[in-house]
Amino acid sequence: MLKTGIYVDAENIRMCGGYGMRYDVLVDLASAGNSTLLRANSYLAEDRERTKDDADYRQKLYRYHDVIRQCGFKVIKKFVKHFVDDEGILTTKANADMDLAIDALLQARNLDKVILLTGDGDFIRLVLALQNMGCRVEIIGFDHVSHELKEAADSFLSGFLIPGLLPIPSKNGQERFRGIPINYNPDRGFGFMRYYSLSGDGLVAESVFFHCSKAPDVNDSLFLDSSNIFEFTIVTNPDNDSRTEAWDIQALDE
Secondary structure, eight states, X not given: OEEEEEEEEHHHHIIIIITTOOHHHHHHHHHSTTEEEEEEEEEEEEOHHHHHHOHHHHHHHHHHXXXXXXXXXXXXXXXXXEEEOTTSOEEEEOOOHHHHHHHHHHHGGGOSEEEEEOOOGGGHHHHHHHHHTTOEEEEEEXXXXXXXXXXXXXXXXXXXXXXXXXXXXXXXXXXXXXXXXXXXXXXXXXXXXXXXXXXXXXEEEEEEEEEGGGOTTSOGGGGGXXXXXXXXXXXXXXXXXXXXXXXXXXXXXX
């Protein structure tokens, strides 16, 4: 069994497209296949002044922390600091990078794989250090992920593509999926969407045919870049030998 640890840079994830992320799905992901989840840490910010003065904020924040704990995560708080800079501007800071890095390095001696949720390029040195200790390091991020961080990791996967991690609202009662375009033929206007399913064996890559006519609001040049993510519905097309196809395709940022 592979012993796995998850480390969540929660503030980076929250500010970079991952607001509302499901921690229970992370547990399922890390526990799938021949992996067992040994460590699960989430590093969050708390404004103690606001916690003391704002009962609504305090209640919502602590309820959120309780949900994360119920999923099996240890919550590590970094308290927000307020200070006035040289120009008299009030700024706030709550950086948990050092806490995360130290914990990961100390705990990595008992781990085979580290899943790091962040897009912050400051963690490149941590990734390299963990790899030198013999750990496989996988990065999951949403928006604004450092290109150098992706390259340093053993693998990178957009959190948008992990089923259920960031729930997709249904449309007209139909389930929606997220995927990336592969093998797009611009002359004929078709290709395939690669998407993932999550089972007890882990993430499984699947693909479904699509035609650009099912994406009327999308510039078809976007299908040439497999880093672009799209949302779509999977239907059975009776006019095409009942083949499954991706319809109602929209770019994720629309």
